[in-house]
Amino acid sequence: MKSILMGAAALALMAGAVHAESPTASKRIALSNNYAGNSWRQAMLKTYEETAQAAVADGVVAAADAFTTSENQTTEQAAQIQNMILQGYDAILLNAASPTALNGAVKEACDAGVKVISFDSIVTEPCAWRIAVDFVEMGRQEVEYVASRLPEGGNLLEIRGLAGVSTDDAISKGIHEAIDTKYPQFKIVGSVHGDWAQDVAQKAVAGILPSLPDVVGVVTQGGDGYGAAEAFAAAGRPTPLIVMGNRQDELKWWAEQRDANGYETMSLSIAPGVASLAFWVGQQILAGEDVPKDLTVPFLTITQADLDEALKTTPEGSVSNVSYTLEDAQAVIAGAK
Structure with a gap:
């Protein structure tokens, strides 16, 4: 009993020491x-x-x-x-x-x-x-990936995030800069706000699809890929190359399509x-x-090779994630210096 009490006292002193040591x-x-x-x-x-x-x-x-x-x-x-x-x-x-x-x-x-x-x-x-993250670079990398898969180009649909938010503006800027300066074979033929939410994106894409010509690719911001896929399917249109945003519903749909017909894409988000x-x-x-x-x-990127592991570690209804520690923060700070 005495040793147990001494152990408890030692733990209490240690806890107090941790508290006192924190500035x-x-x-x-x-x-x-x-x-x-x-x-x-x-x-x-x-x-x-x-x-x-x-x-x-x-x-x-x-x-x-x-x-x-x-x-x-x-x-x-x-x-x-x-x-x-x-x-x-x-x-x-x-x-x-x-x-x-x-x-x-x-x-x-x-x-x-x-x-x-x-x-x-x-x-x-x-x-x-x-x-x-460098959201402008994230937008550029989306277009670079689409260009690597579809070098002949074609029409793209852009799904944006929340209007007026810096993240939305930066990703869209990167997408348009990449097309304007490096990949003129692509053309944005429609743009909608999906609010980074599957249901909002699905409704927005469904609303604009009847007015669009054939679309070969969809550039996104995250949370909108699955909604876009559902909207294309409901309209009876071919599924384009859709860049995903690390959400579990997107990854699940991607894996199902890969297994059914070899569908290939990539996914990225903060x-x-x-x-x-x-x-x-x-x-x-x-x-x-x-x-x-x-x-x-850095933003978190998932490739075709990473898909199964990412899906396995992403809870249903959630998004692929990493949690940062004090040591991670200190490393980021040191790197910025």
């Missing part, structure tokens, strides 16, 4: 998220909560709360940020509804001494940090786990580390 043990972090209406955002929130809860339990930070606006409105998110300032949070992690419309609220936070780390959909306010990276970057900033304002992480 951010008294700090409070909040996540401001503008939208949760698709599987990527749900996976992002889940990854963040797992990371945050473990960090609070380990005494790394005092709190790491998550808040999502009821609608994708910049005015609502700006008010949310202002409330976080009043509530005394030390850092705000921001997945922004607009790259510019929130700059005023972000500047208010910075002026109040709050560290703002934007990620995924970032802001342009200079006082904030930004964590994102990992939802970027929220866990944002948490650790925020923690490092609060700890006094010198962190560059702009950090870039």
Whole structure:
């Protein structure tokens, strides 16, 4: 009994030591998220909560709360940020509804001494940090892949994400730049917003298909590939080459088509786990580390050879993911320097 009690006491002292050793043990972090209406955002929130809860339990930070606006409105998110300032949070992690419309609220936070780390959909306010993949390059790589498979070119349908969000603008920019500068054999004959959601994309594609000529490929942003495939099938049109976005329903459909008729494509997206990276970057900033304002992480790509493994490790209804650790964040920070 005595040894058990001594062991328990030692564990308690160790836990206290971990808490005392953390330079951010008294700090409070909040996540401001503008939208949760698709599987990527749900996976992002889940990854963040797992990371945050473990960090609070380990005494790394005092709190790491998550808040999502009821609608994708910049005015609502700006008010949310202002409330976080009043509530005394030390850092705000921001997945922004607009790259510019929130700059005023972000500047208010910075002026109040709050560290703002934007990620995924970032802001342009200079006082904030930004964590994102190179979304313009992601758009370019989609077109490069389509060109490698269909060198003679043809008509493409573009499915965009949430209107007004920086991620949507950047991916679309990369797609159009690649076509305009390197692959003029392709032509965008239609463009719709799918909001990075399968059901929205399916409805949008179904609405535009009757007005389109033959389409050889669909360039996307994630969460829209399966919806596009369903819309083409319902219209009785041949299935084009559709670039996927790492969602489980897309990967499942892709594997089924591969097994049935040899269908081949590729899939790419930013990992939802970027929220866990944002948490650790925020923690490092609060700890006094010198962190560059702009950090870039690679996007997660799935090829034909990776498909079975990716599908096996992606939960139903979710999206392929990786979670980042403190060490990963430190490596990204060091790489940016």
